[in-house]
Amino acid sequence: MMPVNNFLLFAALLLLASPVAQAETLQPQTALAMTGEALYPPDFDHFAYANPDAPKGGTLKLGATGTFDSLNPFIVRGQPPFGLGTGSMSLVYESLMTRGWDEPFTLYGLLASSVEVPADRSSIIFNLNTNAHFSDGVPVTADDVLFSFTTLRDKGRPNHRFYYKKVALAEKLSPARVRFVFKCNADGTIDREMPLIMGLMPVLPEHDWKDRDFDQTSLRLPVGSGPYKIAQVDVGRSVIYQRDPLYWGKDLPAQRGLYNFDKIRVDYYRDDSIALQAFKAGQYDLRRETDPTKWATSYDFPAAADGRVKLERLANQRVEPAYGYILNTRRALFADPVLRAALQYSFDFSWVNKNLFHGQYKRVDSFFPNSELKAPPLPEGKELGILNKFRDRLPPEVFTTPVTPPQAADEAHFRTNLLKAEAMLRKAGYKIKGDQLFAPSGRPVAFELLLSDPSEEKTALTWADSLRRLGIAARVHTVDSAQYQARLAAFDFDVTANKWVNSLSPGNEQMYFWSSTAADEQGSRNYAGVKDPVVDALAAAIPGAATREDLVASARALDRVLMQGHYFVPLYYLGADNVAYWAHLHHPKQMSLWGMVMEGWWGE
Secondary structure, eight states: OOOOHHHHHHHHHHHHHHHHHHTTTOOHHHHHHHHSSSSSSSSOOOTTTSOTTTTSSEEOOOOSSSOOOOOOOOOOOOOOOOOSSSSSSSSSBBBBBEOOSEEEESSSSSSSEEEOTTTTOOOEEEEETTTOOTTTTTTHHHEEEEEHHHOOOOOOOOOHHHTTTTEEEEEEETTTTEEEEOBBBBTTTBBBTTTHHHTTTTTOHHHHHSSSOOOOOOOSOOOOOEEEEEEEEEEEEEEEEEOOOOOTTTSTTTTTTOOEEEEEEEEEEHHHHHHHHHHHHSSSSSSEOOOOOHHSSSSSSSSHHSEEEEEEEEEEOOOEEEEEEEEEETTTGGGGGHHHHHTTTTHHHHHHHHHHHHHEEEEESSSSSSSTTOOOOOOHHHHHHHHTTGGGSOOTTHHSSSOOOOOOOHHHHHHHHHHHHOOOOOTOOOEEEEEEEEESSSOOOEEEEESGGGGGGGHHHHHHHHHTTOOOOOEEOOOOOHHHHHHHHHOOOEEEEEEEOSSSSTHHHHHHHHHHHTTTSTTSSSSOOOOOOHHHHHHHHHGGGOOHHHHHHHHHHHHHHHHHHHOOOEEEOOOOOEEEEETTEEEEOOBBBBOOOOGOOEOO
């Protein structure tokens, strides 16, 4: 028989190890922020970018280009229609929690009315809303959550498989209560994003999916818990969503003032030129224009002139893509930081923006442009403290030279920039012979600029002309999409036009973008081949930031070191949403931090 004292100790250890016992000490919360506190209090009524008094009714007609051939949005196979995913404008399927678009990364209750998370974020408990049900009336339960988790982990899209494999334990605590426990990283830390990633997991009805092949495309009308059901499908051509009159979540604070149309119709067009003409003819209601040339030249038509169509430039504060000419440092030519630095002076952004894009663009000046994550001209405060830890391994310029790319107000200024580039190259041992620049090794400085989109050729040829003035031969080569993706994945390029897409809450993806390990992994997004222990450390620190202030400082430090590495020649971004819409549509006066939220629009 076990001694009493030992028995009591054993019982105490069991109690401490019990998931339920640990969970009971946690306080339920209705929102979960990546860092800091949620913007909206537990008793908030609606998001500020939503109008709770917006009238319900009418039909919203949207246009899309391309086609669709499947109603299963959770696998790689097939192309689902707009509105069937679980991101923005999620009409049919819902996740456990939903994003608040006034914040970098905060989730609010949806299918889960509250969550319980320990301070170290090693686990999360979701307490389901007992009112939640699918469109066929069947309640949403913990079994549906666990079914969704295992199915998406084993058969879902690559992002689902990657993240959900970080779950060590998934268990049902009650019919409306589910717990996930997370694996430790190799260094013993916990991925602090995982509770939020699980909060964004779409929940599928087990009773509707369990007897079907999940990893196959399907045209079966889906059963979801969201505000709409699919009413009609013309495969590849159109889809009509009908509001569910019995939608369970219409009065939730996170849903109030959103999803205001009775019907949403999405029509597909073969290409964007046809779609634009269809919009002008009134065949659909709203168009977000991403082409600055079209915005400047193609919207002077009668309905816009007489006010039947409104044209608005809606500002946003989200991170814009870091788009530029990426220099592959795996190539011996671009392993030289002096050449990379000199090339920063060779792109005449002002001329390109004025003559090719009607002055619509801003210059990319960061890997986090248009946001607070962008490094200021010189390091200060917490960012400086972070960089000081690596001072002996960083070039002095990181601390003394602004990171802003060189600008040129006119041709004379641009000539001055080219002279600066020439002087830098001569000092480093480069020589001009005739019209050709030669590297210190004696090899001519020449490279291929690989493109995938013919619309990028004008800008690329303009840059090639500027490079020719430095004696650099750049050949512009456009290939089809399949060939481009294969070459990009294999890092088989000298220079390419591409981008990194970041969010206001950067995290684990930074290692995929910048780590030394990713540089050797074909298919990663370390396109430039960055291999720098300091960059490794800075990128790894971002997911572990506990406060927003720490996250911003870490992102700025990483941004500064990357910008001083001159791994790309920065190009341009819009910094706003150009939106054209027929005047019977309306939107809230206040835009979100991320810009336009289409779910908040309504009709007359």
